[in-house]
Amino acid sequence: MFDNLSERLGGILDRLTRRGALTEADVDAAMREVRRALLEADVSLDVVRSFTDKVREQAVGATVVKSVTPGQMVVKIVHDELIATLGSDGQTIDLNAVPPIIIMMVGLQGSGKTTTTAKLARRLTERDKRKVLMASLDIYRPAAMEQLAVLGRDLDIKTLPIVAGQKPEQIARRALEAGKLGGYDVVLLDTAGRTTLDDEMMSEAANIKTAAHPHEVLLVADSLTGQDAVNLARSFDERVGLTGIVLTRVDGDGRGGAALSMRQVTGKPIKLIGTGEKTDALEDFHPSRIAGRILGMGDVVSLVEKASANIDAEKAARTTERMRKGQFDLNDMREQLLQMSKMGGISGLMGMMPGVSKMKNQMAAAGLDDRIIKRQVAVIDSMTRQERKHPEILKASRKRRIAAGAGQKVEEINKLLKMHRGMADMMKMMGTGKRGPLAGIAQAMGFGGGMPSPEQMKALAEKMPKGADGLPQLPKDLPAGLRGGLPNLPGLTGLTGKPTLPGLGFPRKKK
Amino acid sequence: MSDSTEDKPKQSWWRRLSGGLKRTSTSLGTAVADLVTKRKLDRAMLDDIEDVLLRADLGTAVAERIAEAVGEGRYDKAISADEVKAVVATEVEKVLAPVARPLVIDDTLKPFVILVVGVNGSGKTTTIGKLAAKLSAEGRKVMMAAGDTFRAAAIEQLKVWGERTGSPVIAGAQGSDSASLAFNALTEARNEKRDVLLIDTAGRLQNKAELMNELEKMVRVIRRVDALAPHAVLLVLDATVGQNALSQVEAFHRTAGVTGLVMTKLDGTARGGILVALAEKHKLPVHFIGVGESIDDLAPFTARDFARAVAGIET
Ligand SMILES: Nc1nc2c(ncn2[C@@H]2O[C@H](COP(=O)(O)OP(=O)(O)O)[C@@H](O)[C@H]2O)c(=O)[nH]1
Ligand SMILES: [Mg+2]
Numbered sequence: 001m002f003d004n005l006s007e008r009l010g011g012i013l014d015r016l017t018r019r020g021a022l023t024e025a026d027v028d029a030a031m032r033e034v035r036r037a038l039l040e041a042d043v044s045l046d047v048v049r050s051f052t053d054k055v056r057e058q059a060v061g062a063t064v065v066k067s068v069t070p071g072q073m074v075v076k077i078v079h080d081e082l083i084a085t086l087g088s089d090g091q092t093i094d095l096n097a098v099p100p101i102i103i104m105m106v107g108l109q110g111s112g113k114t115t116t117t118a119k120l121a122r123r124l125t126e127r128d129k130r131k132v133l134m135a136s137l138d139i140y141r142p143a144a145m146e147q148l149a150v151l152g153r154d155l156d157i158k159t160l161p162i163v164a165g166q167k168p169e170q171i172a173r174r175a176l177e178a179g180k181l182g183g184y185d186v187v188l189l190d191t192a193g194r195t196t197l198d199d200e201m202m203s204e205a206a207n208i209k210t211a212a213h214p215h216e217v218l219l220v221a222d223s224l225t226g227q228d229a230v231n232l233a234r235s236f237d238e239r240v241g242l243t244g245i246v247l248t249r250v251d252g253d254g255r256g257g258a259a260l261s262m263r264q265v266t267g268k269p270i271k272l273i274g275t276g277e278k279t280d281a282l283e284d285f286h287p288s289r290i291a292g293r294i295l296g297m298g299d300v301v302s303l304v305e306k307a308s309a310n311i312d313a314e315k316a317a318r319t320t321e322r323m324r325k326g327q328f329d330l331n332d333m334r335e336q337l338l339q340m341s342k343m344g345g346i347s348g349l350m351g352m353m354p355g356v357s358k359m360k361n362q363m364a365a366a367g368l369d370d371r372i373i374k375r376q377v378a379v380i381d382s383m384t385r386q387e388r389k390h391p392e393i394l395k396a397s398r399k400r401r402i403a404a405g406a407g408q409k410v411e412e413i414n415k416l417l418k419m420h421r422g423m424a425d426m427m428k429m430m431g432t433g434k435r436g437p438l439a440g441i442a443q444a445m446g447f448g449g450g451m452p453s454p455e456q457m458k459a460l461a462e463k464m465p466k467g468a469d470g471l472p473q474l475p476k477d478l479p480a481g482l483r484g485g486l487p488n489l490p491g492l493t494g495l496t497g498k499p500t501l502p503g504l505g506f507p508r509k510k511k
Numbered sequence: 512m513s514d515s516t517e518d519k520p521k522q523s524w525w526r527r528l529s530g531g532l533k534r535t536s537t538s539l540g541t542a543v544a545d546l547v548t549k550r551k552l553d554r555a556m557l558d559d560i561e562d563v564l565l566r567a568d569l570g571t572a573v574a575e576r577i578a579e580a581v582g583e584g585r586y587d588k589a590i591s592a593d594e595v596k597a598v599v600a601t602e603v604e605k606v607l608a609p610v611a612r613p614l615v616i617d618d619t620l621k622p623f624v625i626l627v628v629g630v631n632g633s634g635k636t637t638t639i640g641k642l643a644a645k646l647s648a649e650g651r652k653v654m655m656a657a658g659d660t661f662r663a664a665a666i667e668q669l670k671v672w673g674e675r676t677g678s679p680v681i682a683g684a685q686g687s688d689s690a691s692l693a694f695n696a697l698t699e700a701r702n703e704k705r706d707v708l709l710i711d712t713a714g715r716l717q718n719k720a721e722l723m724n725e726l727e728k729m730v731r732v733i734r735r736v737d738a739l740a741p742h743a744v745l746l747v748l749d750a751t752v753g754q755n756a757l758s759q760v761e762a763f764h765r766t767a768g769v770t771g772l773v774m775t776k777l778d779g780t781a782r783g784g785i786l787v788a789l790a791e792k793h794k795l796p797v798h799f800i801g802v803g804e805s806i807d808d809l810a811p812f813t814a815r816d817f818a819r820a821v822a823g824i825e826t
Binding site: 045112151231232252255258376391 | 531563565566567568570571606630631632633634661663665667668670671672685694698705716717718719726749751752753754755758776778779780781806
């Protein structure tokens with residue numbers, strides 16, 4: 001099974017001799033794969049249809065640019081169309097209205113409304129400096145109102161006092177009143193989950209809307225939703241009237257095709273995405289990232305951004321410089337391990353990579369997980385400075401002492417040292433050669449090949465947080481490198497049999 | 512299972528299920544009807560059948576295969592709308608029949624330990640409440656363990672179900688260790704000679720290694736008290752879920768040794784056809800379906816009814 005569209009298309013189209021333009025037959029063959037890929041990514045069938053029609057139109061007769069395979073050409077067209085359909089960046093919560101601004105949350109049962117309400121309240125309070133009141137209108141699910149109250153208490157954000165026996169509409173009115181009297185800027189209304197077939201509950205939502213005049217009505221929907229995404233988005237939009245969509249559980253490993261479906265049938269923007277259970281895990285929506293994911297190309301841009309946010313550019317530059325000179329001691333290794341774990345550990349990184357499921361299975365089978373990073377750091381921490389700088393002095397007695405200090409077996413120390421040697425060798429090789437850690441990413445960011453210099457490193461770090469959007473047009477290098485199997489993560493030597501780079505190094509396989 | 516639900520004046524679950532399905536599954540009804548009354552079974556019709564199955568989340572491979580099976584021996588022959596639906600239902604049923612197996616409680620085990628797992632919001636706690644009601648109604652002494660120590664007010668939520676079903680709930684503080692909570696609950700259930708212990712867990716996405724490790728630890732600790740426990744591990748899936756359910760089943764099975772599935776929220780528009788793909792791939796038993804938020808909205812999973820609902824056959 002192919003994990004991503006470029007591989008699938010590669011299989012069909014790259015056999016074709018290169019001609020000037022894509023013929024109808026080429027495109028038909030390609031569209032069958034595009035359709036499959038989209039369906040497997042949970043894009044709703046009707047949306048798949050209209051989408052492939054649009055792509056077909058553009059693809060037939062499109063000139064295949066030199067140095068690009070027909071497969072890559074089609075992927076590019078598909079990718080661009082996905083982004084166009086998903087909408088433009090920066091359509092976030094609109095706060096341009098007379099306070100108190102009412103924001104109403106609706107959705108199916110269990111979609112994540114309450115958590116999202118708390119996340120949004122936190123964002124509006126901390127980032128936008130608004131005074132926020134939250135109110136739960138869910139009188140049905142056991143302890144739903146308590147859930148919001150607890151979240152409010154933890155965040156130090158006010159919630160409307162619970163009054164037993166009130167109807168959702170009454171609570172909405174009370175929230176409005178409290179919002180005005182208390183001088184709140186924003187009032188968030190968390191409503192009960194409902195299926196769209198439940199007429200009574202759908203009317204209830206419509207009535208709440210009439211009573212509260214919300215400035216925003218947000219559909220909170222699970223990004224793991226399958227074909228039902230069209231039904232649910234359309235029904236909520238028709239019955240209640242939406243201003244935007246919030247996608248939840250984007251930190252899962254779903255392909256997120258529901259995003260495309262919902263955006264397409266409602267025409268309403270996806271305004272925010274939920275990326276974790278904690279209340280700070282709410283982010284702006286970037287079409288290019290979801291597009292890459294639907295195509296199975298991994299969240300490459302997110303990976304790059306995350307890397308830049310968490311890595312101390314100075315330190316990274318220093319390490320790079322040392323590596324270039326072929327110096328790579330256990331201190332450097334420790335640094336790399338810590339950076340990796342800061343970026344969400346192995347699983348965090350894996351979650352953003354294409355074709356991960358297979359790798360994760362392999363990793364699980366090999367018993368590799370984030371605990372290993374911690375264990376390895378603990379081992380290094382039990383060494384003296386001298387030992388870290390000169391691992392070659394580590395003989396049996398020292399190893400025993402370190403093992404005892406870190407609560408590990410001596411074998412663990414040996415494993416770590418072996419890994420370090422492997423890495424150091426590779427660094428040396430790369431120091432003289434072309435590829436370095438970060439090279440893959442640097443390349444994707446447009447620095448071209450070769451090891452980035454410290455200056456480039458700094459420039460890279462500056463460049464990323466702001467303008468990292470827009471999947472660097474079909475990063476030819478990155479997916480190709482990742483396609484070879486396991487990405488080169490530390491601790492994975494056992495799987496590939498080759499020493500690999502820790503931390504940020506996703507160097508391409510040596511050709 | 513007993514027929515207790517059917518005696519109630521309330522609509523039977525099946526009525527409600529097919530009622531709910533009706534509005535969406537008419538797509539099969541009408542799509543096929545339009546085509547079939549006038550035409551022979553041809554490629555276009557098979558494509559339409561495949562589309563209907565795709566819309567129900569069966570996934571491309573299974574939808575294709577079933578559409579082919581429908582065509583076999585019937586290609587180019589005139590066929591009525593009802594016949595097509597019946598054949599589709601039969602083909603789907605063939606896949607589901609082997610996995611439609613009831614949850615069997617071994618009453619010699621005291622307590623029979625049931626661990627309930629799944630992603631966030633799939634319906635674990637509600638399913639536990641409904642299960643407690645059903646098992647108590649069958650004369651068993653049930654105890655519940657509030658193992659979701661992470662989500663705000665999850666413990667209170669389960670306590671409400673404890674009151675509704677008259678079952679004691681063992682709970683710790685929010686944020687406490689779920690494994691030791693499970694350990695305590697099992698010890699307690701043993702001492703009190705409870706028949707069944709239902710253990711709730713926090714929702715977790717299957718790609719989060721730390722959270723899956725935590726679940727693994729929970730199982731390990733439970734085994735320390737009773738080497739054969741948990742005797743059943745139920746994975747709760749939401750009917751709206753798409754192809755990601757395949758990865759959910761895989762991961763939860765690997766981590767916690769899932770013994771059976773429950774699919775919730777079939778009272779909505781989603782049809783849960785991913786169960787067909789799951790049945791082909793993993794062959795795990797499917798025990799129950801959830802068809803609403805009330806205490807008696809849990810029904811045994813039956814292959815025939817589910818298949819007919821997917822195929823858009825009403826009644
Ligand atoms: N309509 C419907 N809602 C359900 C069903 N099962 C659970 N729910 C609802 O789904 C939401 C999440 O359920 P909960 O049990 O809290 O999920 P958990 O997070 O997995 O424990 C709640 O609002 C439940 O009332 C069902 O079969 N049908
Ligand atoms: Mg729960």
